[in-house]
Amino acid sequence: MIRVKNKRAIRNLADKSFRAAKTRNVIAVIAIALTALLFTSVFTMGFGAAESMQRAAMVMSGGDGHAVIKYVTDEEYAAVSSHPLIKEMAYCRTLCDSVDNEALIKRHTEFWYYDDVGLKYGFAEPTRGHKPKAENEVIADTKTLELMGVPLEVGAPLTLKITVHGKQVARDFRLAGWWESDPGYNVGHIFSSRAYVDTHLDELQNTYYEDSSLTGAVCGYIKFENSLNIEQNLETVVTESGFSLDEDAPNYMATGINWAYMSTGVALDAGTMTGLACALLLFVFTGYLIIYNIFQISVLRDIRFYGLLKTIGATGRQLRAMIRRQAFMLSFIGIPLGLLAGFFVGKALVPALMEQSSYAGSAVSVSPDPPIFAGAAAFALITVFISTHKPGKMAAQVSAIEAAGYTDHPVKRKKFKNSQNGARPKQMALANLGRNKKRTLLVILSLSLSIVLTNTVFTLSQSVDVNKALENFSDADFLIGHADLFNHKYRGAESALSESFMDAVSKQEGFETGGRLYGSWGSYQSETTVQTVNQQPDGSFSTAIYGLDEFPFSRLRLVDGELDKEKLATGRYILEGVTTDDHGNAETGSFNHQVGDMITLTCGGNVREMTVLGHVVANPNTNTDGSWMGSIFFLPGDRYKELTGNTCVMSYAFNVADDKEADMESFLKQYTDRIEPTMNYASKFTALAGLEGIQDTAVLIGGALALIIGLIGVLNFINAVLTSILMRRREFAMLQSIGMTRRQLVGMLCFEGSYYAVLTAVSSVLLSIGCSLLIVRPMCGQIWFTRYHFVFWPLVIVLPLLLVLGILVPLIAYQTTDRQSIVERLREAE
Numbered sequence: 001m002i003r004v005k006n007k008r009a010i011r012n013l014a015d016k017s018f019r020a021a022k023t024r025n026v027i028a029v030i031a032i033a034l035t036a037l038l039f040t041s042v043f044t045m046g047f048g049a050a051e052s053m054q055r056a057a058m059v060m061s062g063g064d065g066h067a068v069i070k071y072v073t074d075e076e077y078a079a080v081s082s083h084p085l086i087k088e089m090a091y092c093r094t095l096c097d098s099v100d101n102e103a104l105i106k107r108h109t110e111f112w113y114y115d116d117v118g119l120k121y122g123f124a125e126p127t128r129g130h131k132p133k134a135e136n137e138v139i140a141d142t143k144t145l146e147l148m149g150v151p152l153e154v155g156a157p158l159t160l161k162i163t164v165h166g167k168q169v170a171r172d173f174r175l176a177g178w179w180e181s182d183p184g185y186n187v188g189h190i191f192s193s194r195a196y197v198d199t200h201l202d203e204l205q206n207t208y209y210e211d212s213s214l215t216g217a218v219c220g221y222i223k224f225e226n227s228l229n230i231e232q233n234l235e236t237v238v239t240e241s242g243f244s245l246d247e248d249a250p251n252y253m254a255t256g257i258n259w260a261y262m263s264t265g266v267a268l269d270a271g272t273m274t275g276l277a278c279a280l281l282l283f284v285f286t287g288y289l290i291i292y293n294i295f296q297i298s299v300l301r302d303i304r305f306y307g308l309l310k311t312i313g314a315t316g317r318q319l320r321a322m323i324r325r326q327a328f329m330l331s332f333i334g335i336p337l338g339l340l341a342g343f344f345v346g347k348a349l350v351p352a353l354m355e356q357s358s359y360a361g362s363a364v365s366v367s368p369d370p371p372i373f374a375g376a377a378a379f380a381l382i383t384v385f386i387s388t389h390k391p392g393k394m395a396a397q398v399s400a401i402e403a404a405g406y407t408d409h410p411v412k413r414k415k416f417k418n419s420q421n422g423a424r425p426k427q428m429a430l431a432n433l434g435r436n437k438k439r440t441l442l443v444i445l446s447l448s449l450s451i452v453l454t455n456t457v458f459t460l461s462q463s464v465d466v467n468k469a470l471e472n473f474s475d476a477d478f479l480i481g482h483a484d485l486f487n488h489k490y491r492g493a494e495s496a497l498s499e500s501f502m503d504a505v506s507k508q509e510g511f512e513t514g515g516r517l518y519g520s521w522g523s524y525q526s527e528t529t530v531q532t533v534n535q536q537p538d539g540s541f542s543t544a545i546y547g548l549d550e551f552p553f554s555r556l557r558l559v560d561g562e563l564d565k566e567k568l569a570t571g572r573y574i575l576e577g578v579t580t581d582d583h584g585n586a587e588t589g590s591f592n593h594q595v596g597d598m599i600t601l602t603c604g605g606n607v608r609e610m611t612v613l614g615h616v617v618a619n620p621n622t623n624t625d626g627s628w629m630g631s632i633f634f635l636p637g638d639r640y641k642e643l644t645g646n647t648c649v650m651s652y653a654f655n656v657a658d659d660k661e662a663d664m665e666s667f668l669k670q671y672t673d674r675i676e677p678t679m680n681y682a683s684k685f686t687a688l689a690g691l692e693g694i695q696d697t698a699v700l701i702g703g704a705l706a707l708i709i710g711l712i713g714v715l716n717f718i719n720a721v722l723t724s725i726l727m728r729r730r731e732f733a734m735l736q737s738i739g740m741t742r743r744q745l746v747g748m749l750c751f752e753g754s755y756y757a758v759l760t761a762v763s764s765v766l767l768s769i770g771c772s773l774l775i776v777r778p779m780c781g782q783i784w785f786t787r788y789h790f791v792f793w794p795l796v797i798v799l800p801l802l803l804v805l806g807i808l809v810p811l812i813a814y815q816t817t818d819r820q821s822i823v824e825r826l827r828e829a830e
Helices: 007-020 022-061 076-081 114-122 142-148 194-199 230-240 272-301 301-312 315-357 368-396 402-403 423-433 436-460 466-473 500-504 550-554 563-571 637-644 657-675 684-728 729-737 743-781 791-818 822-826
Strands: 067-072 086-094 108-114 136-139 157-164 166-178 187-190 218-223 253-256 477-480 513-524 541-548 557-563 571-579 597-604 607-617 632-636 651-656 679-683
Touching: 007 315, 022 272, 022 315, 067 513, 076 086, 076 218, 086 114, 086 557, 108 194, 108 230, 108 571, 114 218, 114 301, 136 142, 136 822, 142 187, 166 466, 166 637, 187 301, 218 550, 230 253, 301 315, 301 684, 315 743, 368 466, 402 729, 423 743, 436 684, 436 791, 477 500, 477 657, 500 513, 500 541, 500 651, 500 657, 513 550, 513 637, 541 597, 541 637, 563 571, 563 637, 597 637, 632 651, 651 657, 657 679, 684 791, 729 743
Parallel strands: 108 187, 136 166, 541 632, 571 607
Antiparallel strands: 067 218, 067 253, 086 108, 086 218, 136 187, 157 166, 477 651, 477 679, 513 541, 513 597, 513 651, 557 607, 571 632, 597 607
């Protein structure tokens, strides 16, 4: 074969053919843009959620330093900071043991000095005002200032009550600057100046290893060149600086690695990897359906043109190159549009994802990272070129003779049959769908995908079982207690619930019943225990003991044994608490005794031998203080007070009338904010709000993806119908010339659209049931707060809309293309 330099000619042909197919180009650009939008939005959600979670983890871990040396002196800090492996190091000094302002009792607050590097690492650089310079200047986060009643004004006065080496002092300061609090992190920070440190240097001596006092202890947050091998680099720095990581060594130095970096290497299990791969394949397939259809129809429409090129010497390779060039030109327009729109769609959905993570409430950060756009563009391009491969192959293989006689459906030997009714529009419409069965199937699948996804999303969201979930979070309408209890810092009498709060609650309209819960610590000995933690020098084990009045006692969930109140009333029997997994199943590792085992319990100076009567669920949200000491025991309230001598109330659980729940919620919020701010409460509405959030998130994200896929499906349908009408204009003219009326022709087209809708409906129902049984039901078995429940109503709503679409699209498409007379259409060249 003689090689001819005709690349420029091929490019010109491709470009002119591209410009001639304006309708196809518009549809193809929209389709490619939607495909790119799908990938970009998903990648943005993934990257954005990961970025936001990492930042939230860094805030919670104390900053974005790689590692830290803790409780060191200035000399030790200086010895380490000069190591060559360290790129940068922050100097941070604790200025007190605790901040004791009553206004901050519900928000643990710390008082520090951070140098400039430390403020940067800790995300604490003031966004308004300036860094503290004078001895009496401080900066703080906005939530802490709000609780203290300090206005956001430079120079505003504030007083700190702090404990310094066990001694409480009060000092006056001026506000120099502030920054916005992270909403998901309930720890306050106040930073003073270097001048404050120099002024109070005598009281800021480090005595941590002598009396565990934090005052004066220095921490150094270290940044290496990168986050690789942090543990190894830290060990090298410490040992080469003359210190040891051995706790028993005289030169021991306490260290830590930022767990935010340890958690950045996301380990995906096989199930997660399979799910992600399936999602990407689904999006590729979704884009493939329409882009393939667009180019296949385009090739079929121009098949005579390609046949003509074949007759004048064009090769199959050149024809494929023409189609690839057109695909590239369309991608050059469509993909950037999809990338831009997809980023903003994904960015808008990231907050919903974050709200259902363990970092709910944290600040959301979504950066336009290049990998997002590179990955999305790559997947979109791959989808485009996969979709254009077969149409290009079709154009390359067709001969000139085949192209001249192409009729859009395979020529087969047909059997003639007699009909008494003649050719009716609805029968002709059904026959037309069978002309190209593959195209019909692809259109139906494209339309069905979004409907199936929508129904699957709603089935999953409606499978969230509120009652099942509430068992883990609440066994009563409300639980009140000291703020320390809800911060998991219950300290007995110091954190006792006030009688005035309980009295105020019981007098509220709608109050029905309630009961007190008590908590103490003691120890026990037993020859049959399997406990290995918290063992005392005398061989006994530390334990938590809880007493419950009648109402909370009736809410205990029995695991095994019995809840015989008469036996428990004798004071010779006790219940052991065990923990459960997310599905409510008792964890075998939390059983220290068998029913019938004997223990010797010591508490409040009293010693008593008791028999384990049964095991009940110890719930950190309802009937304990949230701590776990290796063992937990429960007693009726009277027996508890008799054994421990303790009458301090840990918490109070109660129910109210259904129509007064909202009123009680408002009362508790107002009471704990204004009357007794050291008290707090929890309610079942908190858990309900979280569950509703999960449902809303599933509907929001799944619905958004379903809408995008639905748009692609509708676009595919419009493209198929419009192109079919354009390709059959001469055929329609022939039908009208032999007597078919315009009304009959329009009716035939509407029947075609209706058949598409009906077949899509049948396909959607069958696929929805299949996905529900094969995907959603097993998924619900793995999620502790769900109980599988198939819903059909989304299909009932969507399918009639689909029927309307099936009728309107052909009708409108024909109206917009029927502008030539019958004679003009008959004269069109084959």
